[in-house]
Amino acid sequence: MNKRLIIGSGLLIIILIAAAISIYYEEDNLKIEEALHGSVDVDNANTERKWLKKAIGNENQLNSVLRDSIYRGVGMKRFGDSLYVVDFGDMAIKRFTLDGEYVDRFGRGKGRGPGEFMLIPDFTVFKNQFLFALDARKRVIMKFDNQSSKYLSAELIEYDGTRITASGNELVLQSLMQQDMFKILNADADSLHEFGTIIENQLQNALSLAGNIRAISEAGDFIYVPRKASYIFYFSNEGDTEKVVRTVDGIPFQKSTRSNANDTRLLHPPQSAIQTEDIDIHEDKIYLSQLSTQEDSPLPESFLDVYDLETGNYLHSAELPVMTNDIVVTNSRIYLLTRDTERVHAYVYNHPR
Amino acid sequence: MPMSTTTPGENKASLNVQYAIGVICQYVLIAVLGLAVVGKIMEPQTSIDFIAAVLDSGAALSKVVLLLTIIGEGFLLVSLLFFGKQKWPFYATAGVMGIFSLLILYGIIIDLPALCGCFGSVVEETAVNQSALIRNIFLVVIAALAPGLKK
Numbered sequence: 485m486n487k488r489l490i491i492g493s494g495l496l497i498i499i500l501i502a503a504a505i506s507i508y509y510e511e512d513n514l515k516i517e518e519a520l521h522g523s524v525d526v527d528n529a530n531t532e533r534k535w536l537k538k539a540i541g542n543e544n545q546l547n548s549v550l551r552d553s554i555y556r557g558v559g560m561k562r563f564g565d566s567l568y569v570v571d572f573g574d575m576a577i578k579r580f581t582l583d584g585e586y587v588d589r590f591g592r593g594k595g596r597g598p599g600e601f602m603l604i605p606d607f608t609v610f611k612n613q614f615l616f617a618l619d620a621r622k623r624v625i626m627k628f629d630n631q632s633s634k635y636l637s638a639e640l641i642e643y644d645g646t647r648i649t650a651s652g653n654e655l656v657l658q659s660l661m662q663q664d665m666f667k668i669l670n671a672d673a674d675s676l677h678e679f680g681t682i683i684e685n686q687l688q689n690a691l692s693l694a695g696n697i698r699a700i701s702e703a704g705d706f707i708y709v710p711r712k713a714s715y716i717f718y719f720s721n722e723g724d725t726e727k728v729v730r731t732v733d734g735i736p737f738q739k740s741t742r743s744n745a746n747d748t749r750l751l752h753p754p755q756s757a758i759q760t761e762d763i764d765i766h767e768d769k770i771y772l773s774q775l776s777t778q779e780d781s782p783l784p785e786s787f788l789d790v791y792d793l794e795t796g797n798y799l800h801s802a803e804l805p806v807m808t809n810d811i812v813v814t815n816s817r818i819y820l821l822t823r824d825t826e827r828v829h830a831y832v833y834n835h836p837r
Numbered sequence: 838m839p840m841s842t843t844t845p846g847e848n849k850a851s852l853n854v855q856y857a858i859g860v861i862c863q864y865v866l867i868a869v870l871g872l873a874v875v876g877k878i879m880e881p882q883t884s885i886d887f888i889a890a891v892l893d894s895g896a897a898l899s900k901v902v903l904l905l906t907i908i909g910e911g912f913l914l915v916s917l918l919f920f921g922k923q924k925w926p927f928y929a930t931a932g933v934m935g936i937f938s939l940l941i942l943y944g945i946i947i948d949l950p951a952l953c954g955c956f957g958s959v960v961e962e963t964a965v966n967q968s969a970l971i972r973n974i975f976l977v978v979i980a981a982l983a984p985g986l987k988k
Contacts, residue, residue, distance in 0.1 A: 495914075499911035503877070503881075
């Protein structure tokens with residue numbers, strides 16, 4: 485009897501300690517920050533921003549079709565000599581020349597039918613042959629012929645997809661609600677392998693991990709830039725983390741927050757003083773479209789941070805003339821998809837020598 | 838006096854089966870409580886959310902309630918494991934499971950949009966619905982019947 489009492493009490497004490505550690509210790513620890521501890525290769529934090537006053541020049545007048553044919557622009561990318569704009573207004577991806585002339589559109593409008601979109605979080609062009617677009621509501625990857633813009637097929641995906649980029653001979657898909665954050669797909673959208681162990685067991689903080697991905701080489705390398713934390717991650721498509729760069733603001737990954745609304749527990753992304761809205765790669769530089777979210781911040785509301793693609797070193801910054809979501813940088817211009825009007829504007833961009 | 842239709846041997850066999858069922862019930866309860874304790878320790882957040890939603894409480898109070906719940910379940914687990922020959926661990930388990938059933942019933946009535954968090958990450962989470970209620974009522978029944986079967 486005494487022996488059983490002692491063993492039973494011992495077991496209870498172990499349960500008590502384990503439960504208390506589990507419930508209270510996790511509060512202030514985000515595992516991704518623990519995993520990152522000591523693994524940052526380039527630390528730009530605490531670097532003073534170097535503002536270029538004349539980087540962005542006058543506005544270029546683009547073809548009025550570009551202005552008039554977009555109802556609600558929510559995404560913009562450049563592939564080759566074309567500008568692709570996601571129009572939330574009539575739920576299609578529209579293609580323009582770099583001067584703003586309308587070329588064609590991908591998608592037959594809003595709907596659940598073949599070639600129709602419900603919600604387009606991202607798209608990419610694969611080897612100039614195919615355009616792949618995610619539909620977050622239908623949970624499909626839709627495939628179009630990039631030359632003719634003809635709808636080809638849709639592949640159901642069991643998981644949510646938030647970002648997609650063509651990287652070498654494969655596609656990289658970012659998914660926030662899965663154990664592995666990245667999936668490598670072939671051109672038929674079949675899953676080849678998955679990785680992203682750095683965010684293991686972070687499902688309840690998935691909103692903290694939202695960001696952008698962009699291919700950086702034909703070999704299949706890509707970068708991931710979180711929206712609300714100051715990092716640039718370099719990955720190979722084999723899943724190796726090749727480099728971790730801390731960007732100038734040094735904002736760590738933070739936990740998602742919860743609230744009650746009409747008896748529903750809502751999950752909110754963490755607040756962040758600086759948000760990375762979009763990324764673009766041009767030649768040997770990474771361009772980050774940054775948004776300052778604090779009213780009393782000394783920073784401009786919307787600005788550009790530029791990093792060296794190879795080294796990850798911070799180079800300079802430039803204030804953007806309009807509140808910007810997405811950016812496209814070319815040799816002589818910068819295209820801005822504005823946050824307020826959801827239209828595309830182009831400005832002269834003077835690359836510093 | 839009515840004549841018995843079973844022989845003493847058959848009676849003994851029947852009692853052995855009854856006893857075996859009682860023991861199985863005991864170990865089913867031990868397994869369920871073990872999963873519940875380990876699951877909540879491994880993934881406490883879902884349980885915290887469920888408690889916060891039911892009690893309409895903040896995170897601090899929900900965590901205290903969860904800690905007490907885990908201790909309570911751990912106590913029942915240890916009691917069933919080491920004092921399974923006595924009746925009180927079974928009746929205490931039935932009582933606790935009964936309280937859990939009432940909470941789930943309340944959740945169903947108010948259409949609580951939360952996972953029950955009963956087993957944390959060890960078993961796939963179930964929503965607060967009829968199947969969770971039936972499962973808990975089943976556990977109440979076997980906890981209440983087990984001492985009788987083990988006589």
